[in-house]
Amino acid sequence: MNGGLHGQVVDVLGREISAGEHPPGTVLRIDELEARFGISRSVAREVVRTLASIRLVIGRKRVGIVVRPREEWNTFDPALIRWLLLSDRTGQVRTLVELRTAVEPVAAGIAARRASDEDAAKLVGLAERMVATARSGDLESFLAADVEFHALVLSASGNEMFAQLRDVFAEVLRWRTGHGLMPPHPEPVAVRLHCEIAECVRAGDRDRAEGAMRELVAEALEGTLEQLAAVEARDGSAVEARDGSAE
Incomplete structure (x- = not known):
């Protein structure tokens, strides 16, 4: 999360709360946050407001800032998804892919019926860009096209609620690439399916899309x-090797 010192403190506390280090x-307390992070009262209050906007905490009179139960968190917030x-x-x-499974196929099918000619052409163009960048191994450019592709499918469906999930799905796509969970060259089947979806949307083939x-x-x-x-597995092996060498 960006935002200087404020963003850094939000990121630390957000990660701690999401990991269960501060249970519901x-x-x-504001004064404890000031002392721990060396921040002013105004910055501490802004940190709390940000966490409250994600529904991680709530202010209670004569009590302080209380961590909320997990079921009350705004799990669609991109920052919380990262944490x-x-x-x-x-x-x-698994949670994010289950959400994508419930929404994106339906959105693609509806887009095949509702997408404008301009949006359909853009989808085809993005799929073609993904083919080119997959061949070259340019994962950053591939990711940019991938994020734009899925956002466009959601918006082309004409469903405003689907469209607002674009940042949620973009987060998991970026995270996968940023954490080395993409092969050096994207899987050919995934590239082919993007092309097929784009062509089906352009052709109006709802079922196949x-x-x-x-x-x-x-x-x-x-x-x-x-x-x-x-x-x-690789991380575990590295830890075992390090522990073994320390004995």
């Missing part, structure tokens, strides 16, 4: 979990 009911991915990677990935998106999301889940397992 824990009281956070939860740090504390429970596998669980949060929905089916191809369902395949794509399932492929993303399987690939991400495989890469995650490999990373965790």
Whole structure:
């Protein structure tokens, strides 16, 4: 999270709360935040306001700033998604992919019926850009096109609630690339499915657009979990080797 000292403190507390270091009911006091982080009262209050906007905490008279139960958190907030991915990677990935599975195939199917000619052409263009960047191994450019592709599918559906999920889905796409969970060259099947979805939307083939998106999301889940397992196994081996050398 950006925002100088304020952003740094929000990030630390957000990560701690999402990881369970401050369980529900824990009281956070302004003077303690000032002392711990060396911040002014005004900055501490702004930090609390930011955490409250994500529904992680709530102010209570004569008590202080209280950590809320997890079921009350705004789990659609991109910052909270990032923090939860740090504390429970596998669980949060599954949660996000389950959400994508429930929404994106339906959005793709509706987009095949409602998308404007301009949006359909943009989808095809983005899919073609993904083909080119996948071949070159330019993961950053591939990611940018991927994020834009999925955001456009959501908005082209004409469903305003679907469209507002674009930042949620973008977060998991960025996180996957940023944490080394993408192969050096994106899987050919994933690239092909993006192209198929775009062409189906342009052709107005609702059933196939929905089916191809369902395949794509399932492929993303399987690939991400495989890469995650490999990373965790590698990290575990490194820890064992370090502990062994210390004996």
